[in-house]
Amino acid sequence: MYLLQIDWWIFFEKLILVAVIVTTALVVAMYSTYAERKIAAFLQDRRGPNRAGPFGLLQPMADGLKLFMKEEIIPMTSSKFLFVLGPMLAMITACMTSAVIPWGSTIDIKGHQVPLQISDINIGILYIFGVVSLGVYGIMIGGWASNNKFSLLAAVRGASQMISYELAMGLSLLAVLMLVGDLRMSSIVNHQIANGWNVLYQPLGFLIFFICALAECNRTPFDLPEAENELNFGYHQEYSSMKLGFYLFAEYINMFISAVVMSTLFFGGYDIPFVNEAAWGNHWWVGLIGFVVLMTKAALFIFLFMWIRWTIPRFRYDQLMNLGWKKLLPLALVNMLITAVVILLLHK
Amino acid sequence: MQALTKRKQQVERKPMTVWEKLYLPSIFKGMGITFSHLFKKKPTINYPEEQRPFSSVFRGLHILNRDEEGREKCTACGLCALSCPAEAITMEAAERQPGEEHLYKEEKYAAKYEINMLRCIFCGLCEEACPKDAIYLSQTFAPANYGRKGFIYNKEDLLIPDPNTDPEGYEKAKGDIGKNIK
Numbered sequence: 001m002y003l004l005q006i007d008w009w010i011f012f013e014k015l016i017l018v019a020v021i022v023t024t025a026l027v028v029a030m031y032s033t034y035a036e037r038k039i040a041a042f043l044q045d046r047r048g049p050n051r052a053g054p055f056g057l058l059q060p061m062a063d064g065l066k067l068f069m070k071e072e073i074i075p076m077t078s079s080k081f082l083f084v085l086g087p088m089l090a091m092i093t094a095c096m097t098s099a100v101i102p103w104g105s106t107i108d109i110k111g112h113q114v115p116l117q118i119s120d121i122n123i124g125i126l127y128i129f130g131v132v133s134l135g136v137y138g139i140m141i142g143g144w145a146s147n148n149k150f151s152l153l154a155a156v157r158g159a160s161q162m163i164s165y166e167l168a169m170g171l172s173l174l175a176v177l178m179l180v181g182d183l184r185m186s187s188i189v190n191h192q193i194a195n196g197w198n199v200l201y202q203p204l205g206f207l208i209f210f211i212c213a214l215a216e217c218n219r220t221p222f223d224l225p226e227a228e229n230e231l232n233f234g235y236h237q238e239y240s241s242m243k244l245g246f247y248l249f250a251e252y253i254n255m256f257i258s259a260v261v262m263s264t265l266f267f268g269g270y271d272i273p274f275v276n277e278a279a280w281g282n283h284w285w286v287g288l289i290g291f292v293v294l295m296t297k298a299a300l301f302i303f304l305f306m307w308i309r310w311t312i313p314r315f316r317y318d319q320l321m322n323l324g325w326k327k328l329l330p331l332a333l334v335n336m337l338i339t340a341v342v343i344l345l346l347h348k
Numbered sequence: 349m350q351a352l353t354k355r356k357q358q359v360e361r362k363p364m365t366v367w368e369k370l371y372l373p374s375i376f377k378g379m380g381i382t383f384s385h386l387f388k389k390k391p392t393i394n395y396p397e398e399q400r401p402f403s404s405v406f407r408g409l410h411i412l413n414r415d416e417e418g419r420e421k422c423t424a425c426g427l428c429a430l431s432c433p434a435e436a437i438t439m440e441a442a443e444r445q446p447g448e449e450h451l452y453k454e455e456k457y458a459a460k461y462e463i464n465m466l467r468c469i470f471c472g473l474c475e476e477a478c479p480k481d482a483i484y485l486s487q488t489f490a491p492a493n494y495g496r497k498g499f500i501y502n503k504e505d506l507l508i509p510d511p512n513t514d515p516e517g518y519e520k521a522k523g524d525i526g527k528n529i530k
Contacts, residue, residue, distance in 0.1 A: 043382050047392045311382045312375060323371075 009112060017118050018099075025098050028295075029252035030060040032302055036252075039306045067245035075147055075238050082145035087239065087246035090138030094253040097131045100124045101260055102186045104270050104290035108282035116287050117186060124185035125177070128261060129170060132216060135254065136162045139218075139225060142247065143235035155235040157317060158225030161215055164324035165222075169212035171332035172205040175339040176265055189269035193278070199266040204335045206266045208328055213258040215324070217251060220309040224317055259301035263294060270294045407470045407485040410463055410501075411508050411521055415453055418512040421482035424458035428474035428483055436467035437474060454480075461503040465490045486521065 034049070034056065041048030049056035074083055104116035121127060136159050143155020176198055177183065180191045192198055199206045215222040225235055236247040263269060270290030271277070280286050315323065367373055393400060402408070413421050424441035442459035444452045451457075475484045493499055509517035 042386050042390075045385055045388060045390050045392075047390055047394075307379060307382065308375075311378045 013112075013114055014118060017116070021098050021103065021118060022095055025095060025253055025256060026249075028256050028298075029249055030064065032252050032256060033063065033248075034060050035302070036306050036309075039303065040310050043307070043310045064245070067242050070241040072243075073238075073240045079145050079147075082141050083238075084243065086138055086142030086145055087243045087250070088138075089141060090135060090250035091246045091253075093131050093135040093138060094250040094257065097128050097257045097261075100127050100185050101257075101264060102189050102269055103294060104287035105277065106282060107284050107287035109284065113282070115186070116291065120184060120186050123183050125173065125183050125188070125261075125265070128257075129166070129173075132254075133162075133166060135216075135250075138247075138250065139235050142239070146235070146238040148238055151235050151237050154225045154237075158218060158235060161218075161222060161225065161320060161324070164321060165212040165215035165328070168208055168324065168328035168332045169216065171329070171336055172202075172208040172212070173265070175202055175205045175332075175336045178336070178339055178343060185264060185269075189264060189271065192268040193271045197266065197268045197271075197273070202266065202335070202339065204331070205339075206262075208332050208335065209262060209266070211328065213262060214305065214308065215320075217254045217258055217305070219251075219255065219305055221312045221315050222320060223309075224314060224320065255302060255305055256298060259298040259305070260294065262301055263297035267297055402487040404487075406487045407472045407475075408488045409465075409486055409490055410468075410474070410483055410506055411486045412461065412503065412506045413482050413484065414508055414510065414518075416511065417450070418510045419449075419451060419453040420457060420507070421453050421480045422458050422461065423454045423456045423480055423482070424461070425456075425479065427477045427479060431473045431477035432468075433471060433473065434467045434469050436464045436469075438462050438464075458503060461506065463501050463506065465499040465501055466496060 037059070038048040038056070049059040052058040052062045074080060099118040100121060102115070102117040102120075106113050106115045108114070139158045139162070140155050143151045143153075143158070146152070176188070179198060179201055180188050182188065182191075188198075218225050236244055239247060270293050272289070272293050277286060277290070415421055424439050426439065429435075429437040429439060438460075439458045439462070440460040441456050444455045444457055470485065472485050478484075490499070508521045511518040
C-alpha cells in the first residue's frame with residue numbers, strides 16, 4: 001500500500017525530463033563538434049567534413065567511435081585515481097548545470113502542470129555559478145595528475161583564468177538580479193516576458209557576461225590552458241581515448257550551457273519576441289515551440305562563439321589577467337552602480 | 349651602429365590609442381572580414397568526383413605500348429633497366445615462336461617484365477632510353493596499397509589495352525601523348 005502513496009507521477013515526469021535534457025545536451029555537444037569543423041571550414045574558404053554520411057553528418061559518430069577504440073594510456077608515475085577523476089569531474093559539472101534551466105513554458109498533461117525544468121530551486125542562478133566554479137577542479141586535477149610540467153602550468157593558468165573571470169560574471173549578473181529581484185530562473189524568464197528582454201536594459205552587462213562566458217569555457221581568445229602551440233596541448237596532453245573525449249566533450253557541453261544561460265538571462269529564454277504566447281494556453285505544443293525557440297537562440301550564440309574563435313588570436317597570459325581584473329571588474333562595478341542609480345531614480 | 353643593408357625598417361612601438369585599447373572595434377572589423385568569407389566561392393576540388401587536369405608531359409605510371417595492329421613493341425633489350433637510376437625495372441627475354449606473330453612485333457619479346465613502383469622515381473629516363481618507343485609515362489598515379497607486394501607491377505598491369513579488342517581503352521590510355529608534338 002505504501003507504494004501507491006508515493007507520487008509516481010512526479011517521479012516519472014522528472015525521470016523523463018532528466019533523460020531528455022541530458023540526451024539533448026549530449027547530442028547538441030556532439031553536433032557542435034561537427035558544426036565547429038564545418039563553420040571553421042567555411043570561414044577559411046574550404047569545405048569541412050562531407051564524406052561520412054550525407055554532408056558529413058555522421059562525422060561525430062565516427063569521432064566518438066574512434067575515441068572509444070583508441071588505446072588507454074595512463075602515465076606510469078601519475079596518480080591513477082586522480083587521473084581518471086579529472087575528466088569525470090569536468091563532465092559531471094558540465095551536465096549538472098542543465099538542471100535548473102527552464103527549457104519551456106509549463107505544459108498541461110492530463111490535468112497535471114508539468115514545468116519543463118528539472119528543478120526550480122529558489123537559488124537557481126547561484127546554483128549554476130557554484131557548479132561552474134567546481135568545473136575548475138576538473139582542470140586542476142587533470143593537470144596535476146598528468147605528472148607533467150607543461151600540463152601543470154597549463155592547469156594553473158586555466159584555474160587562475162576561470163577564477164578571475166567569474167568575478168566580473170557575478171557582478172554583471174548582480175545588475176540583472178537588481179532588475180529582476182529574484183534568483184529563480186523561471187521568474188527571471190517571466191520578468192522578461194512581462195517587461196521586455198534584459199539585454200535592452202543591460203547592454204553593457206550582457207557584453208561583460210559574454211566575454212566572461214568565453215573565458216569560462218576556455219574558448220579562444222582565452223584558450224591558453226589548452227593552447228596547442230604554446231603549451232603542448234595544455235592540461236589534456238597526457239589523456240587518450242575516452243578520457244580525452246570527456247574533456248573535449250565537457251568543453252562543448254559547457255559552451256552549450258553558457259549559450260542557454262545567456263539566452264535565458266538576457267534574451268528571454270523560451271520567449272518568442274513580439275508574440276504573446278500566454279494567450280495560446282498550456283498545450284504540449286506551446287512548450288515544444290518554446291523549447292525550439294530556446295534552442296535557436298542557443299544555436300546563434302554557439303555560432304557566435306565559433307565565429308569569434310576563428311577570427312581572433314589568443315590572449316597572452318598577462319593581457320588576459322589584465323583584462324579580467326583591471327578592465328572587466330571595474331566595468332562591471334560601474335555597470336552595477338549605474339543600474340542601481342537608475343533604478344532608484346525611476347522608482348522614486 | 350651602421351646598418352648593413354638599406355632595407356632596414358624601424359619597428360613602430362607607439363602605445364595603443366584609446367580606440368585600439370578597447371579591443372572591440374578591431375575585433376568587430378575582424379569578425380566582419382571572417383563573415384564575408386562564408387559567402388565566397390571555395391577553391392576546394394571534390395577529389396574523386398572532380399579532378400584537376402594534368403599537363404601532357406606529366407610523368408605518371410608506366411605503360412607498355414603496342415603498335416597499330418596490336419602487337420607488343422617491347423623487345424626486352426634492357427636499355428630501360430640500364431638507364432633506370434633506381435634499378436626498378438627487371439625483365440626476362442624470350443624468343444617469338446612461329447605461331448605468335450600477331451602478338452609480338454619483333455623476334456625477341458619480354459616474357460617477364462616487372463617494375464617496382466616503390467623504387468621508381470618517375471624520372472622518365474626509361475622513356476627517353478627506349479629505342480622502340482615501347483614504354484612511356486602516362487598521366488595517372490600509382491594507387492595506394494597495403495603491402496609492398498602490391499606495388500610490383502608486371503607486364504599485364506603495364507600493357508596498354510589491345511586496340512583490336514578494346515579500342516576505347518586503348519585511346520584513353522594513350523591520352524594526349526604525342527599530340528602536342530609538332
